[in-house]
Amino acid sequence: MATEYIPPKQGVFGQFFDVTFLLGLVFVVLFLPIWLGIAVPSRVEKLPPGVSYTTNADGTRDWTGLSWDALKQNPTMQAQWEKLGYTKETAAAIITMPFDYKIDVMGVGLTIIIICGYFGFMLVVSEKEYRQVIAEKFD
Amino acid sequence: MDREATAVAGETGSHVGLLKVLGPVHVWALGVGIVLVGEFMGWNYGVGKGGAFGALISCFVIGILYTCVAMIDSEITSTVAAAGGQYAQAKHTIGPLMAFNVGLYMVLTYTMLNASDIQVAGQLVQIAAGNMNVTIPWQPYTILCLALLTLLNYRGVLATLSVNFVITALAFLSILVLFIGVKPWAPHEVLLHSQLLTALPYGWLGVLASFHFGIWYYLGIEGTCQSAEEVRSPGRALPLGTMTGMITLLIAAAITWYVVCGLLPWEYIGWDAELAPLYDAARVTGSSTLTVILFIGTLFSAIASANGCINDAARAWFSMGRDRYLPIWFGAVHPKYRTPFRSILFLTPIAAIFALYIPLAEIITFSILSGLLNYTFMPINMWKFRRKWPIGSIRRGFEHPFHPIPAGVLLTLCVATFFAIYLGYGRQLLSMMLFYIVASAWFAFYRYRYVRRGDQFSMPWPRPQGY
Amino acid sequence: MWLLLTDAAWIVSIVIFGWLIWDFIRVNMRYSESVLLSSREGVDELFAESGQKEP
Structure with missing residues (x-):
């Protein structure tokens, strides 16, 4: 017969420490990297040939050479974007940010x-x- | 003190336990209720990672992964019938550290899933108001949703699961209504597949990458096993509830993909900030009836899911407390409502903070990663289970066929999915692994001293072979 | 109307969490830990009918 292992009793302070440790771990390791923008999806801007923009002081963009055609959107796609409330400028902000699978x-x-x-x-x-x-x- | 306490305890004999009240319909509702929201939001990020066809292929491939999960899980859970599902399995087949990790996987899977649900519910209200040209904050609605569901869960499991059944069924119905509403028998009238579908934008690598969010079509179906301790006859109800749940989800996923990809450009569907593709699909049909129905469907599915998640996460946390893997304080049952009330309240602020401050795709990825680690554990679990107790040595509620093929397929697909997450979300993958590594070290070198050894093995089984 | 609804959402949330915390504290005070922690991992019907341990 193996001797039975009797665990020590954990006091209130010890229990509190354990809970704090786990909570801290969740926030430091999981929450912070995303909140600080470190662990974010790897999307990289890729502009179609002939399209460029300059960013104004208020964050808006002035596009040159932008068209639905340049974004490779056919008339049907264009119609659906517009039904969703997008213009070619706002849609471009999405379409020109593909994933980078390097x-x-x-x-x-x-x-x-x-x-x-x-x-x-x-x-x-x-x-x-x-x-x-x-x-x-x-x- | 304690006159009242003794009276309550006396009602059920010697101790306060969880109530045993659930049938197969509840098991179905618990499984599908949690998962169905995956058709209303989240799966669409797979379109962003691999294009529309990539998401479709990943839907089928990951469907195979989950079929294996359901087979393995039904066998083991119908035999190890205790609250905590895979967690209780790990204690009996692999060992304490594994069990601690599996418990954490489940708590994080469901807590993050819960956070994503309440975020979507809140933001959906904001979007709907926005469509009526009113600007409101979404945060109060997210918090309200969490408060109501916490209250329901705090007050008892049967009420919670009956509510879940009704709202899950309604949400499922809303997908069917949309399907009929877009007239699938008359292509080009509403659905525009031939114009909107493109070639694979990232080639086959993108298809692999979209396995990541393919998980989201089904994530949480294994939660059916979580409430085994409260199921009336687990040997029948668990396999039945899980398998019918899988079929429901496959149908819903196929319809969802077909409708959404026939109405929206893929870049829009897969964009990181796109929240509710089915709702948007209804919106571009121009029918306000469909829009309202899908608004309700999305909201209901999110609520049903969050509801089940609070239940599952709290039960896993509770089980770990009861076994002293965590402070024993969490192992308490409410004397009147018979719920793990301390665990429920403890996890609520975590869900709230992630819901309020982390973007949806990242919350979902945490949930998916924890789920994936759990599925990686399952084949190991299955091999050990069959080796330690071969068929015939103990009574099994259900025996799955073709062992070890499902286990092998499952492991292979899990490895592929890890790589899929690495593509595009590599850093988040590393931060999550770091979390589990530190937690494991903490458990192995410090926490385990408070755990009773022999008591962890609670099934009335013979000694495992080879030990 | 929407603004009113938003305020109502905050208020209802606060009331619910208030009740939860109140009940939580009440239960912790009224019952002893030994009662609250008395749940055991379930031995199930599945095993009750089959008559326990196989040899």
Whole structure:
């Protein structure tokens, strides 16, 4: 018979610390990177040939060479954009921001190592803890 | 003290437990209710990542992923019938640290899903007011929605799930109404697929990238297992509720894609700030009846989803508290309403803050990532479950066929989806992994000392083989 | 009208959260921790009818 493990009793202060730690983790690791604009989708501006703009002081843009044709929108698409309340200028702000799927080998490698390392660590530690659980339950 | 307390406890015998009141219809409503909102918002970001056809392909491929999830989950959950679903499974098949992580996956999946729902509900009210040329803030409506749903959940599970059933059914109906309203039998009249559909904008890499949001068509269907402890006969109700739920979602997803992509340009559908594609689709048809119906449908689906999410997240958090993976304080049940009332209230401000300050696509990505980690755990879980207790060694409520093919397919698709998220959302992927790594280290090296060892294994099963 | 609705949304939210917090504090004061924490992981009907442990 394996000896039963008696956990220490956790006081109010300890419980409070644990909750604060987890809450802090959520906000520092998940909330802040997005709120500060670090972890955002990788969209990169790509203007069609012959189209350019200058930004005014109040943030509005003056476009040159902009047309629905240049944005590769056929008359049907143009009609739907207009039904949604867009002009070619406001639509251009959306259409000229495609995703950038550049794959950098370092980044992929790092991500793979982190994910595999995480699962590896978790499975190894879990296995160790699981053997204790089974021993205490069945011996 | 405690005369009243003893009286309450006396009603059910020796302790205050969760009520066992749910049938298959409730299981369906809990599953679909959470997920259906995925057809009203969020899936469209997949169009942004891979074009309209990319989103369609990812809808089918991820449908296969979820079929595997449903098969595996039905077998294990119908056998491990305890609140906490996959979390309770992980405790019995893999071990405490894995279980702690799975519990966190579920809490974050549902809390973030909840945050996205209430954000959409609030902003939808703002958009509707905007269409009537009134400018109002959306925040009070988001908070109001959260307050009402928290109240419902705080006061009891049956009322909550019956409400869910009704509003889920109505939301589903609104998709069907829109489908009929756009006259699918007469193309070119309303639907303009031949003019609006384009070639793949990012090639096949984009199709892969759109797997990321393909998850959103179905995310949360595995939540059916969450309330196993409250289901009357889990062996029958869980597989039945989950499978009919999957079929409902496949139909809804197909219709949604068909209607929306036949009415809107793909760049618009996939834009990061596009909130409610089905509602917008109804708007461009020019029919005010359809617009109102889809406004109600979107709102209802968001509310139904948020409602189920509060329930699921709180129950997972509660289960972890009860097992001392988290402070035991969270393991409390309300003596009158029999709900995990402390967990419900604790998670509410987190949902509120993310809903108010984080853009929709990013909240959704947190939810998707946590869900994806959970699906990656499932095949490992299945292999260990079959190895430790081969068929026949314990009574299973349901045995899924063709093992280990579903587990292998599931793992492969999960790896592909991780890569899909890396494309375009790589940094967010890393920040989420960092979160789970730090939390795991905290649990393994510090928190686990407060956990009882043998008590974690609560099923009346024989010793696992090989231990 | 819309502005009134917006104010109403704030007020109703505050009232609901107020009630929740009030009930929460009341329950915590009135019942002992041992009652509130007395729930156990469910042993289910599925197993009750099959008659417990297999050999």
